[in-house]
Amino acid sequence: MNICIIGTGYVGLITAAVLADIGHHVTCLDNDPNKINSLQKGIITIYEPDLEDYLKRNKTRLSFTLNMKQAIEPAEVIFITVGTPSNDDGSPNLTYLFNALDELSKYMNSYKTIVIKSTVPPGTNIQCHQRLQQNGVNQELYSIVSNPEFLREGSAVYDSRNPDRIVIGKLKEDHKSISIMKSVYEGINAPFVVTSLSGAEMIKYASNAFLATKISFINEMAQICDQYDVDVNDVAKGIGLDPRICPHFLQAGIGYGGSCFPKDLQALEFSAKKKNIHPHLLKAVQTVNHAQADYFLKKVKEHFPNTLCTLAALGIAFKPNTDDIRYSPAIKIMKELHEKGYTIHAYDPKATLSNELKHILQFRSPYEAMKNVNGLLILTDWDEHKNLDWKKVKQFMKGQVIIDGRNCLDPDVIKQHGFTYIGVGR
Ligand SMILES: NC(=O)c1ccc[n+]([C@@H]2O[C@H](COP(=O)([O-])OP(=O)(O)OC[C@H]3O[C@@H](n4cnc5c(N)ncnc54)[C@H](O)[C@@H]3O)[C@@H](O)[C@H]2O)c1
Numbered sequence: 001m002n003i004c005i006i007g008t009g010y011v012g013l014i015t016a017a018v019l020a021d022i023g024h025h026v027t028c029l030d031n032d033p034n035k036i037n038s039l040q041k042g043i044i045t046i047y048e049p050d051l052e053d054y055l056k057r058n059k060t061r062l063s064f065t066l067n068m069k070q071a072i073e074p075a076e077v078i079f080i081t082v083g084t085p086s087n088d089d090g091s092p093n094l095t096y097l098f099n100a101l102d103e104l105s106k107y108m109n110s111y112k113t114i115v116i117k118s119t120v121p122p123g124t125n126i127q128c129h130q131r132l133q134q135n136g137v138n139q140e141l142y143s144i145v146s147n148p149e150f151l152r153e154g155s156a157v158y159d160s161r162n163p164d165r166i167v168i169g170k171l172k173e174d175h176k177s178i179s180i181m182k183s184v185y186e187g188i189n190a191p192f193v194v195t196s197l198s199g200a201e202m203i204k205y206a207s208n209a210f211l212a213t214k215i216s217f218i219n220e221m222a223q224i225c226d227q228y229d230v231d232v233n234d235v236a237k238g239i240g241l242d243p244r245i246c247p248h249f250l251q252a253g254i255g256y257g258g259s260c261f262p263k264d265l266q267a268l269e270f271s272a273k274k275k276n277i278h279p280h281l282l283k284a285v286q287t288v289n290h291a292q293a294d295y296f297l298k299k300v301k302e303h304f305p306n307t308l309c310t311l312a313a314l315g316i317a318f319k320p321n322t323d324d325i326r327y328s329p330a331i332k333i334m335k336e337l338h339e340k341g342y343t344i345h346a347y348d349p350k351a352t353l354s355n356e357l358k359h360i361l362q363f364r365s366p367y368e369a370m371k372n373v374n375g376l377l378i379l380t381d382w383d384e385h386k387n388l389d390w391k392k393v394k395q396f397m398k399g400q401v402i403i404d405g406r407n408c409l410d411p412d413v414i415k416q417h418g419f420t421y422i423g424v425g426r
């Protein structure tokens with residue numbers, strides 16, 4: 001099939017790579033000339049495991065363009081994967097989505113399935129339908145499908161190639177889209193969940209809200225564990241073996257970040273309030289999450305009361321295996337410590353501090369970052385940080401306290417090397 005993807009960011013590029021891999025011809029459109037120029041030259045704009053390999057091996061089926069007409073006219077299916085960031089009031093900014101729809105409306109020369117993959121609040125897909133009609137697009141020329149994305153950064157290609165489910169939202173009277181979407185995803189083995197447009201939108205938000213709830217739950221447990229000398233990792237293991245609870249998403253630490261959970265919980269809360277529902281649980285999940293970074297900072301300040309200390313901070317990205325720093329709790333922590341007067345030596349295998357944080361020193365190896373420091377903070381649980389040569393670390397560091405914000409180190413191993421180990425709820 002000829003597929004067009006509007007918005008060649010994280011989701012757009014991964015979706016394009018996977019759809020090309022299963023045999024489709026995919027044209028990726030973006031309105032950022034730098035991004036398109038790089039991709040046309042074969043320079044990949046994000047770091048994601050396996051992405052380079054997928055793009056290389058499918059390059060004959062992939063193209064990148066800034067030209068809307070060229071991208072839309074031949075397409076049978078159009079995916080919209082533009083950003084939906086938060087507005088100041090917590091509502092999602094739908095401007096990019098509506099602009100994309102307005103632009104594509106000009107080139108609707110044949111029947112096309114328009115698939116909204118961006119995460120949008122309940123009611124938005126219906127608005128998209130109305131918007132196309134207002135733009136004068138003949139109703140016979142398109143169907144709107146909601147097909148939310150569930151990939152995780154850091155394993156995005158794998159997740160997109162091996163999804164747990166494919167959620168399809170459609171209008172009741174739309175009898176064409178299911179078979180078209182089955183052709184789009186032919187070769188991908190996953191159950192289809194078919195629902196209404198708003199049903200699909202709600203599945204996406206409820207999924208992220210539930211996952212974030214698990215994280216805030218275990219973070220709250222961690223604070224209680226700290227007071228009773230209990231290891232929260234044991235608690236996570238002990239409860240996770242119950243299949244009704246399951247072991248995933250029970251890693252306590254410095255709280256969740258990234259471009260999705262913070263914005264999607266805010267957006268869902270906003271959608272609820274718009275209808276006079278007061279979502280106490282959603283609010284509490286976010287409150288616990290904000291407090292978790294502060295809880296970690298309190299530990300740092302207790303162990304390093306002298307703000308003239310130098311601390312190595314390992315991890316800038318919001319999670320391992322990505323260079324994405326959007327809403328990274330690691331950055332929030334470094335920024336706050338820097339503002340208090342601490343000197344921070346940052347390191348991350350892939351992520352870079354943004355220009356506004358250039359006053360924080362970033363090093364090219366973890367050992368360089370920890371040379372003569374008073375303490376070590378683990379802020380992102382990259383494998384590289386878990387597998388450091390602790391003998392070497394001991395030689396490089398001046399101090400001996402390690403504060404593990406991701407509970408990813410083995411406290412016994414760390415203590416055997418002569419360090420003091422501090423975790424979150426351990
Ligand atoms: N990042 C994730 O892990 C993830 C996972 C699931 C769902 N989502 C959702 O997917 C959507 C996209 O997220 P992302 O992280 O890929 O965003 P992103 O910011 O990485 O990419 C969005 C891209 O859209 C482009 N764009 C904006 N307006 C455009 C227009 N009118 N025409 C052409 N291009 C345009 C931007 O230049 C940018 O390259 C969001 O709604 C997000 O919530 C993201």
Ligand SMILES: O=c1ccn([C@@H]2O[C@H](COP(=O)(O)OP(=O)(O)O[C@H]3O[C@H](CO)[C@@H](O)[C@H](O)[C@H]3O)[C@@H](O)[C@H]2O)c(=O)[nH]1
Binds near residue numbers: 261
């Ligand atoms: O037990 C855990 C699991 C995760 N995290 C943190 O939670 C955040 C989000 O992690 P993760 O969900 O793995 O990454 P995302 O790429 O943000 O993926 C989430 O957000 C995407 C965008 O909506 C969805 O598609 C995915 O299904 C959903 O997992 C990160 O800061 C993690 O460090 C924890 O603190 N403890």
